[in-house]
Amino acid sequence: MITLTKLNKESFTLNAVYIEKIEATPDTMIFLTNGKHYVVLEPVEEVKRRVTKFYHDIQILK
Template sequence: MVQLTRLNGKRFSLNAIYIEVIESFPDTTITLTNGHKYVVKESEQEVYASITSFYREINMLSLRKGSEVVDHE
């Protein structure tokens, strides 16, 4: 889940797995796979960074080549 802010200032969580499109009109508009749209205060880049972090957290996105991998043993 990613934490976002509606234009009225209210915070909410959105399941990033269902995000299909992120656009700036100039407000950032997120379209889900079911067609629902959300307009948020965060920039397109901030949303993308939150999604990337979420994917790494749930192990859907691995570290890039050359990045250090920490061994927790």
């Protein structure tokens, strides 16, 4: 799980396993495999860093 910040500055936790794609439009939009999407304050590179760390922590990546 990764913690992110909505545009209203409210933080939430997202299960990174369900992320299908991330776009900068210019806001960062995260699209999930279930069709939902979230707009967050963090830039794309920060979201990617957090997802990579999450995968490393659960030992999907070494």
